[in-house]
Amino acid sequence: MEAKESLKAHVAKITTLTDEQFDYFFSHFKKKSFQKGQAIITGGDPVDCEYFVISGCLKSFFINDELKMFILQFAMPTWWASDYNALYNHTKATINVDCITDAEVLCLTNADREKLCNELHNAEHFFRWRTNKGYVAAQKRLLSFMNNNVKYRYEELLKLYPELYNIVPKNLIAAYLGVSRETLSRLYHS
Amino acid sequence: MEAKESLKAHVAKITTLTDEQFDYFFSHFKKKSFQKGQAIITGGDPVDCEYFVISGCLKSFFINDELKMFILQFAMPTWWASDYNALYNHTKATINVDCITDAEVLCLTNADREKLCNELHNAEHFFRWRTNKGYVAAQKRLLSFMNNNVKYRYEELLKLYPELYNIVPKNLIAAYLGVSRETLSRLYHS
């Protein structure tokens, strides 16, 4: 089964679970399929899962009062997505997650993650490591935001994730870079 | 002993350690004192500790090619600071940490943190939780950067950390907000 193998390989990069342990770990995940454009987490709703991407591409984003969209993250296969603030603090979502393409994900509830972390020391280790990576990446992006202009950030993004260029429309790239689609367009024409 | 009590109270918010466990945990920390202006982590050097602040105020910051400074974080008592990217990946520091005021800190090496996480499941839980908080905060700040103007971000900062107003000079506040000190000055005069 493809989903199980994908998660297993992902976890194995960080920690070692026996087959029985991994089967138990995996039994807490629920596979779901979504279509292009479908919402997974909607602002204002309660959030109780995080999502491990098996196939397709998600985006997590914020919409401000003027309905302008800001993209926090694109999530490709083996990436995780959720509104972590809402998930950990049991508040309503302020972040949305939806599908840029058709997608398959594995859902893990907050309660099950905490249960797994409690029962399996290695699971806790895995999730600590994963959040570390996210934290370091978020800090890097913040620095790039302060330090670099749009052109640099655009090239940095494409160098890091070349696959995005083909999958993601330019207006979403612009929303990730925190720039207007017009300005982004003018970067590589005119 | 004040440092020990401070760390104990901090850890107790998240997890429960017996007195013996905490004593063992604490035995891996080394207390150090620094003076105002003194460097704790210097760009280019290897990084092997993270720092828990007992008293005083630190800043972690990045200096770009044009010698412009960007502040990632102010660290007040009970906050943690390091160059986490360098610390986890065993690379040279790209982030600096120094003292805005005289400061006392508890140092924990990367190796000792990993050892503690390995030996005490609760320690791993604590550090997972701590990084979660940092991750969520970094994402929030990123969103605020994309969404809000300088004036809003300045007021947001002072509302969240009013003590900074008295301790930290305005040019450092500006470096945190990612704005020139002149622009910051013009916000609340003229």
Added chain:
DNA sequence: TTTCAAATGTGATGTAGGTCACACAGGTAC
């Protein structure tokens, strides 16, 4: 008390990127 450096205020001017408006191309539904 004088001296000096760090921190701060403020004017003049430059510029990256935003906003608005409109055009056009390529799919998809009917």
Added chain:
DNA sequence: GTACCTGTGTGACCTACATCACATTTGAAA
């Protein structure tokens, strides 16, 4: 086919903030 919607390019103009230059305040050192 026609109609429509999403994505994209581009000109004209606007605005927030940067940069440079210089003045002023403040506080610590000598």
